Amino acid sequence: MEFVVGQRWVSHTEAQLGLGVVSEVADRLITINFPAVEEERSYAAKNAPLSRVTYKEGESIRTIDEKQLVIEEVLENNGLYIYFAADDSGMQQIVQESQLDCFVQFTSPAQRLFSSQLDRGDSFRLRVKTLDQKHRLQQSGVTGLMGSRTNLLAHQIYIANEVAQRFAPRVLLADEVGLGKTIEAGMVIHQQLHTGLASRVLLVLPPSLVHQWLVEMRRRFNLNFSIFNEARLLLDGTDDPFGEEEEKDAVENPFETEQLILCDLDFVTKSPLRQEQIKAAGFDLLVVDEAHHLEWAPEKASPEYQCIEQLADVIPGVLLLTATPEQLGIESHFARLRLLDPSRFHDLDVFCKEEAGYQALNEVVQPLLALPEDTVLTDAQLAPLKPYLSGAVQGTGSVSQLVRQLLDQHGTGRVLFRNTRAAIPDFPERLLLGYSLPAPSIYSDDELRGVEGLTPEAQSDELIWLSGDPRVKWLEEKLKELKPEKVLVICANAETAVALEGYLQLRAGIRSAAFYEGLSVIERDRAAAYFTDEENGAQVLVCSEIGSEGRNFQFSQHLILFDLPLNPDLLEQRIGRLDRIGQKNTIKIHVPYLEDSAQETLFQWYSEGLNQFTHSCAVGKAIYENFAGELHEQLTHPDEALADLISDTARYTQEMRDSLEQGRDRLLEINSCNKDVAADLIAKIEAAEAPEALDDYLELLFDCFNIDQEYHSQQALILRPTEQMLSDVFPGLRDDDMTVTTDRLFGLSREDVDFLSWEHPLVADAMDMILSGETGNATVATLAIKGLPPGSLLLEVIYGTRCIAPKSLQLESCLPLTPTRMLLTAKGTDYAEKITHDMINGRAERVKKATAQAGIAAIRSDIESVIEKADALAATRLPALIESAQKQSRERLETEVARLTALQKVNPAIRDEEIAHFTDQISVAEEHLGRAILELQAVRVLITT
Numbered sequence: 001m002e003f004v005v006g007q008r009w010v011s012h013t014e015a016q017l018g019l020g021v022v023s024e025v026a027d028r029l030i031t032i033n034f035p036a037v038e039e040e041r042s043y044a045a046k047n048a049p050l051s052r053v054t055y056k057e058g059e060s061i062r063t064i065d066e067k068q069l070v071i072e073e074v075l076e077n078n079g080l081y082i083y084f085a086a087d088d089s090g091m092q093q094i095v096q097e098s099q100l101d102c103f104v105q106f107t108s109p110a111q112r113l114f115s116s117q118l119d120r121g122d123s124f125r126l127r128v129k130t131l132d133q134k135h136r137l138q139q140s141g142v143t144g145l146m147g148s149r150t151n152l153l154a155h156q157i158y159i160a161n162e163v164a165q166r167f168a169p170r171v172l173l174a175d176e177v178g179l180g181k182t183i184e185a186g187m188v189i190h191q192q193l194h195t196g197l198a199s200r201v202l203l204v205l206p207p208s209l210v211h212q213w214l215v216e217m218r219r220r221f222n223l224n225f226s227i228f229n230e231a232r233l234l235l236d237g238t239d240d241p242f243g244e245e246e247e248k249d250a251v252e253n254p255f256e257t258e259q260l261i262l263c264d265l266d267f268v269t270k271s272p273l274r275q276e277q278i279k280a281a282g283f284d285l286l287v288v289d290e291a292h293h294l295e296w297a298p299e300k301a302s303p304e305y306q307c308i309e310q311l312a313d314v315i316p317g318v319l320l321l322t323a324t325p326e327q328l329g330i331e332s333h334f335a336r337l338r339l340l341d342p343s344r345f346h347d348l349d350v351f352c353k354e355e356a357g358y359q360a361l362n363e364v365v366q367p368l369l370a371l372p373e374d375t376v377l378t379d380a381q382l383a384p385l386k387p388y389l390s391g392a393v394q395g396t397g398s399v400s401q402l403v404r405q406l407l408d409q410h411g412t413g414r415v416l417f418r419n420t421r422a423a424i425p426d427f428p429e430r431l432l433l434g435y436s437l438p439a440p441s442i443y444s445d446d447e448l449r450g451v452e453g454l455t456p457e458a459q460s461d462e463l464i465w466l467s468g469d470p471r472v473k474w475l476e477e478k479l480k481e482l483k484p485e486k487v488l489v490i491c492a493n494a495e496t497a498v499a500l501e502g503y504l505q506l507r508a509g510i511r512s513a514a515f516y517e518g519l520s521v522i523e524r525d526r527a528a529a530y531f532t533d534e535e536n537g538a539q540v541l542v543c544s545e546i547g548s549e550g551r552n553f554q555f556s557q558h559l560i561l562f563d564l565p566l567n568p569d570l571l572e573q574r575i576g577r578l579d580r581i582g583q584k585n586t587i588k589i590h591v592p593y594l595e596d597s598a599q600e601t602l603f604q605w606y607s608e609g610l611n612q613f614t615h616s617c618a619v620g621k622a623i624y625e626n627f628a629g630e631l632h633e634q635l636t637h638p639d640e641a642l643a644d645l646i647s648d649t650a651r652y653t654q655e656m657r658d659s660l661e662q663g664r665d666r667l668l669e670i671n672s673c674n675k676d677v678a679a680d681l682i683a684k685i686e687a688a689e690a691p692e693a694l695d696d697y698l699e700l701l702f703d704c705f706n707i708d709q710e711y712h713s714q715q716a717l718i719l720r721p722t723e724q725m726l727s728d729v730f731p732g733l734r735d736d737d738m739t740v741t742t743d744r745l746f747g748l749s750r751e752d753v754d755f756l757s758w759e760h761p762l763v764a765d766a767m768d769m770i771l772s773g774e775t776g777n778a779t780v781a782t783l784a785i786k787g788l789p790p791g792s793l794l795l796e797v798i799y800g801t802r803c804i805a806p807k808s809l810q811l812e813s814c815l816p817l818t819p820t821r822m823l824l825t826a827k828g829t830d831y832a833e834k835i836t837h838d839m840i841n842g843r844a845e846r847v848k849k850a851t852a853q854a855g856i857a858a859i860r861s862d863i864e865s866v867i868e869k870a871d872a873l874a875a876t877r878l879p880a881l882i883e884s885a886q887k888q889s890r891e892r893l894e895t896e897v898a899r900l901t902a903l904q905k906v907n908p909a910i911r912d913e914e915i916a917h918f919t920d921q922i923s924v925a926e927e928h929l930g931r932a933i934l935e936l937q938a939v940r941v942l943i944t945t
């Protein structure tokens, strides 16, 4: 594709933007202006979803000054078309392509019919099917949620739906370790991109997770992110960060060259230039994983925090992910919430007081939560809640509405989502295996005590501890005993990991790899891949604390903790590498520890007090803080008080677990997963997926476009491009063989197979391409039918709505395509109800092209008059459609305005402009909907025989 300023292009994926004009061509980025909706889009030139709009001789065009002309000749000059066209009176005019009307309808069915550009009957059927399916999907209520290669898990689907529907969502996804935050974020990104709410996304991750995210986004969501780092940008030659100031200004912004970019937090934090470039690049959505690294204290914010704060200030949508939101204390937690919603979280003291009051509110709310959601509360039931409610109860005052109102006004409201393992079924069991080993003489008594005693090897010479610390020999023997099973070993320090791995590899002959923060991203991925490899891979991966964070190792069932961390959240993170969705076996946690050392004390405290090895503990950090003083004392000077400490901890843990169980955080849980709503969403997704309808559709699609289909197995097909393909480029089709399935379970089990859903790019883009282009919009056939004399004309016409509006208004859900079919005789009688589309498909016969062309020419005026009648009938159906769409859109926006208005009463930092934005949208949406049309999408001329 060659782009020249002034050319006219239409977007496959967003045809409603109207006819675009190229306004800027940079090296690899092109900018298209869509005057009809006053919007601009930037695309990476190499994969822009655009089609050049070209008119041919005999076709009608409309100019900006609303002149209707017929083209007589087309010339090309420097990549731009010049049309010589004439009006009704034969007056010739020269029209540059930049003068074409942006609201223009492209190659209409009638234009094609009368210029003898006729389609095959199956193309017409494909177009009608596409309209029907697209309409069905627009109304499914789960648009954007069915395209992922994942199991449909209630808590994830619920969050994805809640978050993704929002315009520019700003939330903290804080599910406990391993519950699938990456998957939730992927679903949100997918939905936002699919619905057009976002088009440019930036992922910022710890270096160790870059590759894992890249792979997860590609294989689960068909999202192709590009990794950006200094090495790539310098290699690309897109810029030179060390160059002179003026040169820097002259080079293009590399972040504008791709739509989906992924980079690591260090790379962004360290470079003010990159931060500026990102800020200028117009991203819609920023996703930051392991967000607990963004430390903040009132007196000092970390460089990472400051960096993300700047980005979050200009990027409208922000998702922060962390399994341990309070790992660094309430201040950092507050600060991260403030990144998301500075108006809601504006004062740390107020926030701390609110959190304390939240407990009391939870107790008041408890009895109400036992009632069915639609229960309308009496005044007496409402009375205890009055102090917590600002403003009147909205809507009917049902339990569900009340809970929503309270969530908005209290606690972390709609900003925080946190699911716990307790709420999710089917997690595997954990089995603890402790190994008490005699303390060696290489360590003095002092060295084995206190916090340092947890990792005495850190103070010792490597040669000495590798040969003298009994945990090393034990490790070697345990691994040999477990061979060939895969084992993950985690220790606190990178040096220990490296030394251990070297020992295992070189001295014990065990295939192993090390994984720690000192390795480059590529080296880490190589190590993880070596460990993952089933046949020739490593038996053991030795990880340091930071190195293992967030990684997926659930294919292994043995975890060896070479030492224990003091922070229970870190212990949970370690176990979470194996204890995550997809783990099919009981997890065996092996802990070697030295007798009479701090290690033994901590082991006992964790196993008998917190009971955390076998049961994940969401409040471990709080329990630790409660007993930190005594625990540290025992680590240093153990005495008989240890037994009391352990039993006190066990009692306190039980109390905390009980109070959690009794619903201390029920509001947050409800906010994070409403099971009924989730079940309803899953049922809707399953219904919308309709794999059989998709199979039928795909068969027709591939036939029409001459794509070769070969049987692979009962669940899969092999696709192959052919020389005869209808269009040069079929979106998403690869040059080599492509094995595809529409069976979700099969797709989940076979990574090498593409899982095709209605939202897979190959299917979704093909549907958009068909509807925004001319495929199948005009055809001719004969039809044997009783009751109508041979040679009679029947016109099957299908209309669909078209509403040119910015995608962010989300008008598709209020005004879906609504295919409207008529089957009219020359006199205008409509037989649509009596003779269905399928009946005609079964009986219609092909007509030779020459015969069809001659026939059409002979009855052109009859056809034109029937189309006029059809247009008139369609026009009568339009007002009702528009009215209902306007009503729906108004209700949706008014609810948002009411919510913000209520919130503003408790939180003066909600700006008037924010509310005004939604209020304005009500009229903007109504205006756009008011201009919607019912457009003729396809015509089939039928001559009876």
Ligand SMILES: Nc1ncnc2c1ncn2[C@@H]1O[C@H](COP(=O)(O)OP(=O)(O)OP(=O)(O)O)[C@@H](O)[C@H]1O
Pocket (backbone or CB within 6 Å): 149, 150, 151, 152, 153, 156, 175, 176, 177, 178, 179, 180, 181, 182, 183, 184, 322, 323, 549, 550, 551, 552, 554, 576, 580, 581, 582
């Ligand atoms: N719906 C799903 N279907 C299939 N696999 C899933 C699903 N959800 C999660 N998984 C798998 O479970 C594992 C954990 O998911 P993920 O990495 O998203 O969790 P996380 O909450 O981000 O973990 P952490 O807290 O460690 O960062 C991954 O291997 C992921 O692929």
